[in-house]
Amino acid sequence: MSTLEISVKASVGALELEVSLPSFSGTLALVGPNGAGKSTLLSMLLGVRRPRSGRIVVGEAVLFDSARGLDMPIETRRLAWVPQDSGLFPHLSVRGNVEFAVDSARTEAERTSRANRANELIEELELGGLTNRRISTLSGGERQRVALARALTAEPRALLLDEPLAALDVESREDVRQFLARWLERLTIPSVVVTHDPADARMLGRTIAVLERGKVTVRGSWDDVSRSTSGFAAAFGVGAPSPRAG
Amino acid sequence: MTRERRERVLLIALGALLAAYLVMPVAVLIVSSTRTFTEGIGHPLVWPALRLSLLTTTLSLVVIVGLGTPLSWLIARSTARWARMLETVLQLPVVVPPAVAGVALLLTFGRRGLLGALMGPDGWAPTFTTAAVVMAEIFVAAPFFLQAAVSAFRQLDDGVLLVAQTLGASPVRVLLRVAVPMAGPGLVSGAAMSWARGLGEFGATLMFAGNLEGRTQTLPLAIYTALETDLRVAQSLSVVLIVFALVLLVVVRALMKSLGGER
Numbered sequence: 079m080s081t082l083e084i085s086v087k088a089s090v091g092a093l094e095l096e097v098s099l100p101s102f103s104g105t106l107a108l109v110g111p112n113g114a115g116k117s118t119l120l121s122m123l124l125g126v127r128r129p130r131s132g133r134i135v136v137g138e139a140v141l142f143d144s145a146r147g148l149d150m151p152i153e154t155r156r157l158a159w160v161p162q163d164s165g166l167f168p169h170l171s172v173r174g175n176v177e178f179a180v181d182s183a184r185t186e187a188e189r190t191s192r193a194n195r196a197n198e199l200i201e202e203l204e205l206g207g208l209t210n211r212r213i214s215t216l217s218g219g220e221r222q223r224v225a226l227a228r229a230l231t232a233e234p235r236a237l238l239l240d241e242p243l244a245a246l247d248v249e250s251r252e253d254v255r256q257f258l259a260r261w262l263e264r265l266t267i268p269s270v271v272v273t274h275d276p277a278d279a280r281m282l283g284r285t286i287a288v289l290e291r292g293k294v295t296v297r298g299s300w301d302d303v304s305r306s307t308s309g310f311a312a313a314f315g316v317g318a319p320s321p322r323a324g
Numbered sequence: 325m326t327r328e329r330r331e332r333v334l335l336i337a338l339g340a341l342l343a344a345y346l347v348m349p350v351a352v353l354i355v356s357s358t359r360t361f362t363e364g365i366g367h368p369l370v371w372p373a374l375r376l377s378l379l380t381t382t383l384s385l386v387v388i389v390g391l392g393t394p395l396s397w398l399i400a401r402s403t404a405r406w407a408r409m410l411e412t413v414l415q416l417p418v419v420v421p422p423a424v425a426g427v428a429l430l431l432t433f434g435r436r437g438l439l440g441a442l443m444g445p446d447g448w449a450p451t452f453t454t455a456a457v458v459m460a461e462i463f464v465a466a467p468f469f470l471q472a473a474v475s476a477f478r479q480l481d482d483g484v485l486l487v488a489q490t491l492g493a494s495p496v497r498v499l500l501r502v503a504v505p506m507a508g509p510g511l512v513s514g515a516a517m518s519w520a521r522g523l524g525e526f527g528a529t530l531m532f533a534g535n536l537e538g539r540t541q542t543l544p545l546a547i548y549t550a551l552e553t554d555l556r557v558a559q560s561l562s563v564v565l566i567v568f569a570l571v572l573l574v575v576v577r578a579l580m581k582s583l584g585g586e587r
Contacts, residue, residue, distance in 0.1 A: 124490060152489045165487040169505040178501065182492040232491045 079103040082236050082268035086132035086142075090118050095129075095292040105262045105269045107283025109276075109314065114289040116272045120238055123270070124159055125152040136235040136268065154184075158229035162241040164221040166213045172224050173209040176200065179231035192231055199227040218246040219254045226261065237262075237269040243278055255281050276314045279303075350566060357559040364560025372538040373546035374564060380454065380542060381522045384461035388518055392469045393511070397499055399470075400477035411474060418467045425463055426531020433459065434532075456533035457540050461522035469511075469518035476510025477503060508583040516576040520569060 083101040095115045099106070108116055121127040123134060123141075131144040136157070141150045159165075166175050176196050183189035200206055203223045208216065216224065222242060229237060242258060243251050259281045262269055271282045279286050280300045288296040288303060296306045325333075357364070364370070395414075399407045417425060431437045433456075435449040443449065450456045480503060488498045504511065526544040533540035535549060543565055550557035 124486065126486065152486070153492050153494065155490070156492065157490055159487060159490045161483040161487065163481075163483065165481075165483045167484060167488075167502060167506070169508070178488070178493070179491045181501075182488070182494075182497060184492060228491070234490075 080137035080267050083135045086122050086129035088129040093292050097294055099287060102285055103268050104284035105271055105282055107279040107286045108270055108272045108289060109279050109286060110289035115292045116289055120240060120272060123238060124157055125155050139235055156235045157238055158232055158234035159238045160225045160229050160242060162244050164225035166221060166225055168213050172205060172211050175224055176228050176231050179228050192233060195233055196231040199230055203227045219250045222254055234267060236267050239271045241273055242271060258282060353562055357563045360556040361560050361563055364556040367557040369546045369550055369557060370561060373541050373543050377523060377543040380457045380461055381519055383458045384465060384522050385515060385519050387462055388466045388469050389515055392466055392473060396470050396473035397477055397503060400474045414470055415467050417464050422464060422527025423531055425528040429460060429463060429528060429532040451532060452534045452536060452540060454539055457529055457542060460528040460532050461525050464525050464528055465518040465522035468521050469514040472510055472514025476507035480506055509580040512576060512579050516572055520572060
C-alpha cells in the first residue's frame, strides 16, 4: 500500500491555506463548504498551483518540496485526476479516450505496461461493449467508468476524484457510489475524493478530513467526524444530518 | 395600419435595403456574364492568374495555419499581459489599408529596405517574385485565422486539457491530439476566412509584388488589368472568383458540420 503525505501553505486571494495531512493510505474524503480551499488544494497536488511552502510526497516520489526547491511538472507527477464532469475527450471514442493514456506514456516499457493495464481495465470496468461509442452517447455512470479506466490506465501514483457523483442523477448515484467504493477499496494507491455529500464521504472515505477556511479542522473516521458536531456542521452545512449538495 | 404593423414594415424595409444592395451586384455580375463567360475564360490572362492564385493562397494558408496554430494556442493559454497586447498588435494588418501594408513590406523586405540593407545591394530580395505574393497574402490574411483560432482555443474546457496533462501528455500532444480536434470547427472557419482574404488580396500585392503575368499577377490583379482592355475577361475572372468563394463556403459548412457532429 502506497501512501500520500501533504503539507502545504499558500495564500490564494483572501484564502490562507495551511493544510497538513500526515501520511495516509486508502481513500481520504475531503469535505468542507464552498470556498474552504478544496479545489485549491487539489490544484496544488496536481501541480497547477504552486504552494508558498510545503511538501507533497506519494510513496517514494517527492512531487513538491519547497525546502529542496523541488516542483515536479504536471505531466510527470502521475496523479490521475477525474474532474466533476469526468473530463472525457468529446472527439474521441471510449477506446480513444483510454488509448490516449496509453499513447501518453513517456517510454516504450511504460507504454507496453499501460496498454496491458488498459485491456485489463476495459474488462474489469465492463467497458467491452462500449469501446466504439462516442462520449456524448454515454450515461453519467458510464462516463465515470470510462474516466476511471482512462485515469488508472496511466498507472498513477495516486487518484484524485473531484465530486465524482455530483453530475449524476439521483437514481444512478447510489449504484455508482457503491461501485466506486468497491473499486477504491481494491486500489493499492492512495486516493482523494472531494465531495459535498455526507453519503459519499461515509461510503468512500477511509479517512475524512474537514477543510474550513483553508485549515483541516477535523480528521478521522466517519464516526469521529459525525461525533464532532461542529466538524459535521462545517462539512455538510449547519446541523445537517441529511445529504446536502451545492 | 396599426402602429406595430407600421414599425414591422419599416424594419423589414430597412433590412431589405441593405440585403438588396449586397446581393444585387453579385447577381448582376453572374447574370450578365453567362453569355460572355466561355469567351472570357479562354483569354490568355485567365489561366496563369488562376493557377498563381491557387498556388499562392495554398502556400500562404499552409504557413498561416502551420505557424498560426501554435501562436494562437500560446496566446489563448497565457494569462499574461503581453499575450493580450500581442493579440491586439497582431490584428493590426486588418485595420491597416492594404496599400500601407504594401509599403511596410517594401520597407522591411524590399531591396532598399531593412532586408536589402542586410543582403547588400546585389543581394536577393523577394520583391516582384511569386514569394512576394505569398508574403503579402500571409500579412493581410493571417490575422483572420489568428483571431478565430485564439477565440476557439479560449472556449475549450480547461479541465479536459488538464486531464490530458495529468495522463502524461506532452505540450505538443495536448495541442495536436486534444486542443486542435476540439477547436476544429473554429479553426476551419478561421482558415476559410483567412484563405478568402488571401484570394481577394490586391493592394499589398500590387505594391510589394507588382503585376507581372504568370509571376505575380493573381486573379484580382488580372481583373484589374483586364478591366483596362476587355470588360468580358474581367467579368469571367470575377465569376471564377465568386464560384471559388461559393465552393469554399459550402465546403467549410460541410466540414464544420462533420467536425461538430462528432460530439
